[in-house]
Amino acid sequence: DAKTTQPPSMDCAEGRAANLPCNHSTISGNEYVYWYRQIHSQGPQYIIHGLKNNETNEMASLIITEDRKSSTLILPHATLRDTAVYYCIVREYGYGQNFVFGPGTRLSVLP
Amino acid sequence: SAVISQKPSRDICQRGTSLTIQCQVDSQVTMMFWYRQQPGQSLTLIATANQGSEATYESGFVIDKFPISRPNLTFSTLTVSNMSPEDSSIYLCSVGRGQETQYFGPGTRLLVL
Numbered sequence: 001d002a003k004t005t006q007p008p009s010m011d012c013a014e015g016r017a018a019n020l021p022c023n024h025s026t027i028s029g030n031e032y033v034y035w036y037r038q039i040h041s042q043g044p045q046y047i048i049h050g051l052k053n054n055e056t057n058e059m060a061s062l063i064i065t066e067d068r069k070s071s072t073l074i075l076p077h078a079t080l081r082d083t084a085v086y087y088c089i090v091r092e093y094g095y096g097q098n099f100v101f102g103p104g105t106r107l108s109v110l111p
Numbered sequence: 112s113a114v115i116s117q118k119p120s121r122d123i124c125q126r127g128t129s130l131t132i133q134c135q136v137d138s139q140v141t142m143m144f145w146y147r148q149q150p151g152q153s154l155t156l157i158a159t160a161n162q163g164s165e166a167t168y169e170s171g172f173v174i175d176k177f178p179i180s181r182p183n184l185t186f187s188t189l190t191v192s193n194m195s196p197e198d199s200s201i202y203l204c205s206v207g208r209g210q211e212t213q214y215f216g217p218g219t220r221l222l223v224l
Contacts, residue, residue, distance in 0.1 A: 034212065043203050043215035044154065046112070087153070098144075099205075099213055101154040 003027065003090040009106040012082075018075040020105050022088030025069045031092050033064060034099065035073045037084040044087065044101075047073065051093075078109045113138060113206050115216035123222045124194055131190045132219045134204035139184035142207030145177070148218070149200045157202075160187050194223045 005023040012018040024033065034049040048055055048062045050071075055062045061074040075082055087104040091097050114137040124130050134143065145157040158166045158179055166179040180188045191198050199222050205213040 036215075041218075041220075043115075043205075043218045046212055046214060049212060093211070098156055098159075099154075100156075103153050 003031075003100070004088045004102055006086075006088050006102065006105045008103065009108070011108050011110055012075075012078045014080060014109050014111050015077055018073075018078040018082065018107060018109070020073040020075075020086050020088075020107065021070065022073070023070045024088070024090045027068050027090050028092075031090045033062065033068075033071050034089040034091055035060070035062065036087045036089065036099075036101075037082075038087070038104070039081075039084040047086075078107075080109050080111065083107060083109045113140065113208060113214045115204065115206060115214060117202075117204060117216040117219050119219060120217065121220040121222075123224065126195050126223055128194055129190055129192045130194065130221060131188050132202050132204075134187045134189070134216055136185045136206050140206040140208070141184070142213075143181060143187045144205045144207070144213065145179060145187070145189045146203045146205065146215075147200045148203065154203065157189070191221065194221075196223045199223045 032049050032051050035047040036044040038044045047059050050062045064071045085104040085106050087101050089099050116135045118133045143160045146154045148154045156169050157172045158168045160166045160179045160181040162181045162184050178190045201218040201220050203218045205215040
């Protein structure tokens with residue numbers, strides 16, 4: 001079973017920041033938080049991951065609370081192409097560790 | 112990242128037949144994974160395929176139904192055997208990149224009539 005809880009759906013206006021929350025209250029010390037997204041009819045796309053520090057790359061920022069029980073994925077300037085299902089996954093670091101996908105959040109970016 | 116291709120991209124098959132899906136990666140990888148995504152559902156791991164060893168199947172998936180080959184470090188196949196309409200899904204392969212993450216192929220969309 002997935003170790004995360006996400007809202008089933010969210011809307012965001014084009015050009016605005018999209019903030020996608022994720023709860024992972026049972027996360028253990030050696031587990032990372034990963035974010036993937038799946039645009040309709042495509043394979044999941046890796047976005048970002050982190051352990052306890054906030055992370056930023058060209059796609060998004062990941063904010064992890066100090067207690068690590070929740071996190072937020074931020075898309076700073078959402079576009080229509082960001083409409084997708086976003087998956088928050090908790091996973092141990094290491095070879096062969098599985099990714100367990102929950103239902104994710106369906107983000108709709110509106111014009 | 113890794114560039115991953117799958118063949119076929121989609122197919123329509125008759126019940127009782129079998130389909131072999133191919134996954135090709137642009138570089139050598141140790142770990143390859145096969146997932147299933149049923150209509151309207153999230154992804155479910157079928158098995159992990161390492162080169163030179165037997166695939167490891169998740170609970171609910173068996174080798175007779177989903178035989179997997181892993182002949183080298185850039186290629187794997189998944190066969191869906193004796194298909195029924197319940198096997199209609201998207202089948203995805205992914206590769207492990209180091210210890211950190213996985214990258215996914217575009218998927219194979221299967222419809223069984």
